Amino acid sequence: MSETGVAGAGARAMRFMALALLLVLSACVTAPSDSRIKESEFAALEARFTQHIDVLASEEFGGRRPGTIGETKTLDYLRREFESAGFVSGTNDPAHPWNAPVVLASVTGGESRIEFQIGRRKVELEAGEAAAFTNRRRGLIEQGELAFVGFGGGNVGQDIVRGRVAVFLAGEPQAAAETRRTLLERGAVAVMAVLSDGSRIERMRAQRSRERLELAVDVDDQLSLFVTEVGMARALGAKAWEELRAAANAESGFSAVKLNARITVEATAQRREVPSHNFIARLPGTSPDAGAILLLAHWDHFGTCGPEDAADRLCNGAVDNASGLALMIELGKRLAKGPPLGRDIYVLGTTAEEWGLLGARAFAEEPPIPLESIVAAFNFDTVAIGPRGSAVGFIGEGRTALDEVIRQAVADAGRELVPRERAEPFLQRQDGWALLQRDVPAVVVSNAFGDEERFRAFMSSTYHQASDEPGKLELGGAVDDLFLHEMLIRRLADPKQYP
Known part of the structure; x- marks a missing residue:
């Protein structure tokens, strides 16, 4: 190697070390590891998660079935929470602020x-x-x-x-x-x-x-x-x-x-139209031309769905998916209160996920921003399962350019990834699939798959049942997920860290 080549290699090495140091420092500033989280802060978040779930999965909300009063109450609740945190309407449609129309068809028999x-x-x-x-x-x-x-x-x-x-x-x-x-x-x-x-x-x-x-x-x-x-x-x-x-x-x-x-x-067949809506909010960034980060969670559930002879027929949907909404609300508030973000943050609450990802598909058909401008999309679904310290399931691994930054954030948070085959079977059963099919880098990074025994118990006894009610839910893993996603989103929302 020539002397010029040696000098060039030395300069490149110095630049690489400087960049690595910058990334480490920025990570420390924007996303504290679990060891730096105060117990009082963790407990306060668990309490706020519980409050959101108790409301969204209450009898008053009637199981959040699309086209019912439960939908209206849910959309109003989401707007109050996000608007008070500093978000604005994200529909980019003055005729339909906050709630983007999605017309469904009910078909029976x-x-x-x-x-x-x-x-x-x-x-x-x-x-x-x-x-x-x-x-x-x-x-x-x-x-x-x-x-x-x-x-x-x-x-x-x-x-x-x-x-x-x-x-x-x-x-x-x-x-x-x-x-x-x-x-x-x-x-x-x-x-x-x-x-x-x-x-x-x-x-x-x-x-x-x-x-x-x-x-x-x-x-x-x-x-x-x-x-x-x-x-x-x-x-x-x-x-x-x-x-x-x-x-x-x-x-x-x-x-x-x-x-x-x-x-x-x-x-x-008996067929009628059912007017419904996706909820869309936006937290303006300082560099909106650099693209956007999308947070999404489905707000719907089944309403009355238990057997006709059951004493309790209301499927409240506490874990699925009031817990995902609670995480998204509190994450949005922390992002809004923290240092300004470069990229816009969009929040999407989808309708009719339980019926075949219909709200997510409607969003992909008529997005408020070009789909190619979405740098990353994170879906929150059924997160009240794993305890604090649970490993992380990664749906969408190997399908986007986000793998490395997600793996690094998981490591920085002191958590581990579960084997890919544990989460992969659910790829097409969650809203991110409707976006992945349109080349949007959409993933799920969740504690739900970290404790296999708890997950199997939920799926076999509570999933889509009237027993999915508010109460003493396990929220430790959900709060862990909040801190992990805050770290991830702050890194991805900075165009300098993630061009």
């Missing part, structure tokens, strides 16, 4: 009639043999043509299914759902899954008898059709159906065929 016709012969299938479901008030197919596509593999051409009802032999539900999507994309007007028996039809009918929520703009127009093999044999004739099954299972391969039959289907 329904009846169906399915009739096959071959020549002049008509066969109407019985309830145990077939069912059709719709998310609209009425779905109808009259004298539709049919195409049998075997197991619905990738070799099914558009020409055979376009404009027809595609009939396929269904396996596991997840694989069958993927086959349905593929056939619809290739132009099928509807898809009929052939099941081995009627047990799955009865389970689906029971599920459909309960109310479910969808985004109103996203309600599936397509009929979902299901029929048993007994029903197919009765409609087409036992010999004709057995020949079709044998051809689909032949090792030599199978080519989809048009059936010499037509089908008439009518399905109904």
Whole structure:
């Protein structure tokens, strides 16, 4: 190496040491480790968490179901807490300050009639043999043509299914759902899954008898059709159906065929629109052009959801997710009271997470700021589980550019990361997933996965049950999470530390 190279390397080393020292010093200033937290401060935070949970999960709030008085009370509570801390509306919509509209559709139950016709012969299938479901008030197919596509593999051409009802032999539900999507994309007007028996039809009918929520703009127009093999044999004739099954299972391969039959289907459901809202607040930073940090937690729960004969039917949602809201509120207050932050801090309280991340999906569809400007998003969900000192679960590990800064903050807080496989199964079951799909770096860093025994006990006995009530909750890990996120956010909100 030349002398110039040696001198350059020395200068670079000095600059690196200076930068490392600066980062260490800044970390000490902005985020004290657990050893520097006073017991009185920790206890005070636990008490404030309890106060928030007691209100949000109270009988008065009615289980925070979207579209109810419980929603109104929850949104008013969030606004009072954040506005008093110095936050402003984050909707960036003067017509809808603080609360961004999300129109949901409530769909319940329904009846169906399915009739096959071959020549002049008509066969109407019985309830145990077939069912059709719709998310609209009425779905109808009259004298539709049919195409049998075997197991619905990738070799099914558009020409055979376009404009027809595609009939396929269904396996596991997840694989069958993927086959349905593929056939619809290739132009099928509807898809009929052939099941081995009627047990799955009865389970689906029971599920459909309960109310479910969808985004109103996203309600599936397509009929979902299901029929048993007994029903197919009765409609087409036992010999004709057995020949079709044998051809689909032949090792030599199978080519989809048009059936010499037509089908008439009518399905109904009870459907109504449910106005709801996402709560959005903003803490202005000194360098708003440098992007934003997003904090999010779902505010909704199920309302009345216990069995009809139960003494207590109200699902209060104390742990899930009044505890996440409590953490987000107190974290927001600490960020507002501390040294000014460079980047804007946005707070998002999502609706209808329990129904399929609907509020988060609505936010991603119509964000108040460009999604690409969000530097990091932290989701708080079901945090009242682990005790103080719990290890940390990291959902989203390996999927964003945040891994290193999160690992460093966890180490600086004196905590440990749990094995990745413990948290990863919940990746698609939390609001951050709706943002990750839009390339927003969204993660969950939570004590909930730190104590596996406590987590399993909650999931098996309290999760989505009337027993998830306020009371003597474990909040030590939640307060730990607050300090960890304060450290993380102060680092990430500084454009100099995190360009």
